[in-house]
Amino acid sequence: xxxxxxxxxxxxxxxxxxxxxxxxxxxxxxxxxxxxxxxxxxxxxxxxxxxxxxxxxxxxxxxxxxxxxxxxxxxxxxxxxxxxxxxxxxxxxxxxxxxx
Numbered sequence: 001x002x003x004x005x006x007x008x009x010x011x012x013x014x015x016x017x018x019x020x021x022x023x024x025x026x027x028x029x030x031x032x033x034x035x036x037x038x039x040x041x042x043x044x045x046x047x048x049x050x051x052x053x054x055x056x057x058x059x060x061x062x063x064x065x066x067x068x069x070x071x072x073x074x075x076x077x078x079x080x081x082x083x084x085x086x087x088x089x090x091x092x093x094x095x096x097x098x099x100x
Contacts (some may be wrong), residue, residue: 002061003059003083004061004081004082004083005081005082007078009058010050012079016072016078016079019036021072024043024050027046027071027072028040028042028045029065031068031070033071034067038066041064045060055086062097065079065080
C-alpha cells in the first residue's frame with residue numbers, strides 16, 4: 001500500500017485549510033463530497049494528519065491524501081510527498097540453490 005508523507009510537518013495542510021475556511025470536521029465532510037464512494041476521511045484521521053505534537057501522523061495512505069487534496073482544491077504534491085526510496089543493497093535472504 002502506498003503511503004505519502006505530509007510536507008512541512010503539516011503546515012501546508014493547515015495553511016490550505018485556513019485559506020479554504022475549513023476546520024478539521026468541515027474538511028472531513030468535504031472529503032465525502034469528492035469521494036466517489038461517498039465515504040471520505042474521518043474527522044479523527046484529518047486531525048491526526050493535520051495536527052501537531054505527539055498525536056500527529058506524518059504518513060497517510062495515498063487515497064486519504066488524494067481526498068484531502070481534492071477537498072482543499074490543492075495539487076496533491078503541494079501538500080504531500082512520496083517517502084524516500086530505500087537504497088539498501090544488502091541481500092536479505094539466500095536462494096535455495098546456494099544453501100549448504
